[in-house]
Amino acid sequence: MPDKPDRNAIEVVNVSKIFGSGEGQVAALDKVSVSIRENEFFTLLGPSGCGKTTLLRLIAGFDFPTAGEILLYGQDIAPLPPFKRPVNTVFQSYALFPHMTVADNIGFGLEMLGKPKAEIKARVAEMLKLVKMEALAGRRTAQISGGQQQRVALARALAPQPKVLLLDEPLSALDYKLRKEMQIELKRLQHETGITFIFVTHDQEEALTMSDRIAVMSSGKILQVGSPWDIYDKPAERFVADFIGETNFLTAAISGTGNGKARATLKSGTTIEATVAEGFQPKDNATVVVRPEHAKLTKDKGDLSGTVENIVYFGTDTHIHVQLDSGEAFTVRQQNTRSAGCGFERGDKVGILIGNDAAQVLRD
Amino acid sequence: MASNFSIKHQPGFTTIAATCFVVLYLPIVVLVIYAFNAATSTSEWGGFSLKWFQSAYQNTQVIDATLRSFQIGSIAAVLSTIFATMAALATTRTASYPGLTFKYAAINQPLMVPEIVTGVALLIFFSRIKIFTGYSGIGYLVAAHTAFCIPFAYLPIRARLENMDLTLERAAADLYATPWKTFRRITLPLLWPGILAGLMLAFVISLDDVVITEFVKSGGQDTLPTYMLGQIRRGITPEINAISTAFLLLSVAIVTLFFFVSRKRD
Numbered sequence: 001m002p003d004k005p006d007r008n009a010i011e012v013v014n015v016s017k018i019f020g021s022g023e024g025q026v027a028a029l030d031k032v033s034v035s036i037r038e039n040e041f042f043t044l045l046g047p048s049g050c051g052k053t054t055l056l057r058l059i060a061g062f063d064f065p066t067a068g069e070i071l072l073y074g075q076d077i078a079p080l081p082p083f084k085r086p087v088n089t090v091f092q093s094y095a096l097f098p099h100m101t102v103a104d105n106i107g108f109g110l111e112m113l114g115k116p117k118a119e120i121k122a123r124v125a126e127m128l129k130l131v132k133m134e135a136l137a138g139r140r141t142a143q144i145s146g147g148q149q150q151r152v153a154l155a156r157a158l159a160p161q162p163k164v165l166l167l168d169e170p171l172s173a174l175d176y177k178l179r180k181e182m183q184i185e186l187k188r189l190q191h192e193t194g195i196t197f198i199f200v201t202h203d204q205e206e207a208l209t210m211s212d213r214i215a216v217m218s219s220g221k222i223l224q225v226g227s228p229w230d231i232y233d234k235p236a237e238r239f240v241a242d243f244i245g246e247t248n249f250l251t252a253a254i255s256g257t258g259n260g261k262a263r264a265t266l267k268s269g270t271t272i273e274a275t276v277a278e279g280f281q282p283k284d285n286a287t288v289v290v291r292p293e294h295a296k297l298t299k300d301k302g303d304l305s306g307t308v309e310n311i312v313y314f315g316t317d318t319h320i321h322v323q324l325d326s327g328e329a330f331t332v333r334q335q336n337t338r339s340a341g342c343g344f345e346r347g348d349k350v351g352i353l354i355g356n357d358a359a360q361v362l363r364d
Numbered sequence: 365m366a367s368n369f370s371i372k373h374q375p376g377f378t379t380i381a382a383t384c385f386v387v388l389y390l391p392i393v394v395l396v397i398y399a400f401n402a403a404t405s406t407s408e409w410g411g412f413s414l415k416w417f418q419s420a421y422q423n424t425q426v427i428d429a430t431l432r433s434f435q436i437g438s439i440a441a442v443l444s445t446i447f448a449t450m451a452a453l454a455t456t457r458t459a460s461y462p463g464l465t466f467k468y469a470a471i472n473q474p475l476m477v478p479e480i481v482t483g484v485a486l487l488i489f490f491s492r493i494k495i496f497t498g499y500s501g502i503g504y505l506v507a508a509h510t511a512f513c514i515p516f517a518y519l520p521i522r523a524r525l526e527n528m529d530l531t532l533e534r535a536a537a538d539l540y541a542t543p544w545k546t547f548r549r550i551t552l553p554l555l556w557p558g559i560l561a562g563l564m565l566a567f568v569i570s571l572d573d574v575v576i577t578e579f580v581k582s583g584g585q586d587t588l589p590t591y592m593l594g595q596i597r598r599g600i601t602p603e604i605n606a607i608s609t610a611f612l613l614l615s616v617a618i619v620t621l622f623f624f625v626s627r628k629r630d
Binding site: 060061062081082083084087088089091093095096097098099108109112113156157160 | 529531532534535536537538539540541542545549550553554
């Protein structure tokens with residue numbers, strides 16, 4: 001939230017995690033640094049094996065970093081065991097205690113903290129209400145559905161009022177509709193409790209819709225941190241641009257850099273204005289990305305020219321795949337209307353218009 | 365032919381299966397029937413009677429041996445289950461390391477070493493201690509039974525621990541439970557069926573032992589099986605059948621209970 005003073009809840013400083021030893025050693029995290037602000041919904045996004053879950057486990061205390069510091073409000077918690085960290089986790093498998101009732105599960109953390117019985121009871125009731133599970137308080141966890149288990153897991157982790165809540169792909173076991181519902185529910189809970197959420201997912205759509213900020217990870221490194229808008233519209237690297245949404249990559253000659261902008265001359269000879277990845281000084285040649293929905297197809301001459309190769313109908317929109325005269329491939333996404341078709345046919349000679357402020361120069 | 369091969373449809377299958385069952389169960393059936401024989405002989409039928417059960421019940425040596433069997437069995441079962449639980453925790457709640465397989469083997473050693481070898485070894489070992497300390501009580505039998513019961517208690521407990529979701533313990537730690545509290549509140553309650561199964565199995569194994577007990581016991585320390593063996597040497601009466609039948613019932617009851625306990629709550 002920009003209107004609040006930025007205070008960091010978690011600071012990860014130069015953290016590395018190396019598994020194995022000798023030749024078989026693997027760096028799951030390679031000198032990662034990131035700051036997570038108080039009260040933000042922060043997402044670690046990346047494909048499986050990128051190190052996002054390892055980073056979460058280090059923050060939770062289930063594993064210890066090989067090097068580096070993890071600060072919780074300025075205090076290094078990296079060497080502390082999990083039961084001494086005011087941080088709670090929602091597990092991918094929920095990990096509800098099968099021999100306890102829903103209410104006992106939710107109260108477990110408070111009980112371990114040695115809170116008085118009356119206080120635990122009140123807090124459990126409050127949590128049950130928060131996740132709308134009052135009616136099932138006395139049930140065993142095996143007797144409730146997956147979505148309900150999810151809610152109990154959330155309530156259990158929130159009950160001790162942790163300073164930071166860690167969520168390890170908590171929605172991956174739910175079906176599509178329930179997942180959508182829980183996404184909204186999670187946002188609501190974060191808003192109501194005011195607790196900092198760190199959410200791990202490999203689902204880019206989930207990350208874009210829920211997060212205040214996203215860190216995109218690959219091969220043990222954080223490639224870019226930014227708002228969903230930043231990550232989608234101003235990707236810094238090819239991996240980020242490729243992993244999130246669909247995009248078109250074009251080779252361009254760069255001239256006139258300055259003020260975070262550059263002039264990019266495409267292979268077609270057209271020169272367009274493009275934004276430049278933060279902190280990057282492009283040299284002669286670079287890759288430029290344009291999202292399919294930021295370009296328009298025309299029967300006249302455009303910034304690029306080519307031949308329609310394929311047309312794919314998606315309901316809300318149509319994807320038109322074009323083979324450019326330069327040999328590159330380009331996809332245009334066109335919003336559908338009820339009236340006619342998309343107006344183009346396979347084999348048509350077409351031009352492509354690239355909108356103002358549609359192009360971004362990548363770091364690599 | 366390749367489709368639907370079933371051993372049941374091979375020639376001779378029924379005959380072999382039936383023979384196995386007959387060999388297994390017919391002697392036991394005969395033994396049980398003759399326990400109710402009114403005659404003194406074990407070879408001719410003299411009508412139905414419960415007198416041999418009564419006679420066994422009034423035989424102080426039988427009662428004495430039975431009580432000793434129960435005493436040794438229960439102490440050995442409890443001790444071996446405690447040790448087995450600790451061993452199972454130590455061998456499952458750890459990352460794999462060189463030598464772990466060797467430890468499994470060492471714990472299960474009594475399953476592999478012939479009983480007669482263990483019996484002789486313990487006889488020699490304990491006789492030295494007896495000379496040294498002068499103690500010749502039931503402790504030697506308890507120690508021996510505890511030792512060979514450990515693998516039987518260990519196996520169901522370890523199986524249970526290996527199937528347990530480790531995330532549960534992690535979740536408890538995440539919710540401020542110290543390692544001891546995690547064990548008390550999460551691991552132990554979930555492990556309980558395995559522990560009970562191990563306990564009962566160990567008890568039955570101890571109750572049943574002849575070879576090692578025969579070597580280790582001092583005079584006047586007969587357990588029920590060694591007493592029966594001693595009686596048979598002097599000729600069989602239907603009293604032995606009656607004792608065996610009672611023993612059989614008890615074993616079946618415990619094993620059945622074991623079966624239900626280990627199946628329940630999964």
